Amino acid sequence: MKxxxxAxxxxxxxxxxxxxxxSVAAAPQQLIQAMMQRAGELRNVEIVxxxxxxxxxxxxxxxxxSFHTNAMFVGGNIRKAVQSGEADYIPV
Structure with a gap:
């Protein structure tokens, strides 16, 4: 495996x-940070x-x-974005 x-x-x-x-503790923080480094190159990427x-x-x-969030649970890290309409909540 390579x-x-x-990045x-x-x-x-x-x-x-x-x-x-x-989800939860398995959220890939290093990959998220690498994705943020590309924000200037990306448009309309949906984060689910x-x-x-x-x-x-x-x-x-x-x-x-660059990014739009669709979440099936609203935690503290995206609550403000959902409340302001910057992110969406998908009830399940």
Missing amino acids: KVSA EVVSVIRSGDRVFVH SIHTEGKAPYADPQYRD
Whole structure:
């Protein structure tokens, strides 16, 4: 198995893609940070998650043109974005 960097992993993400971010403590923080480094290159990437622990920088209003969050659980890290309409909640 070949090891690759987080930057290489997220290099396959294109504008308009849908990306599932794993849940709770398994949220891949290094991959999320690498994705944030590409925010200036990406547009309308949909981030889908059930519930993530830790930081969710993709839900910050400064990234609204790059990322849109659809979550099945609203935790403290995205609550403000959902309340302001910057992110969506999918009831399940």
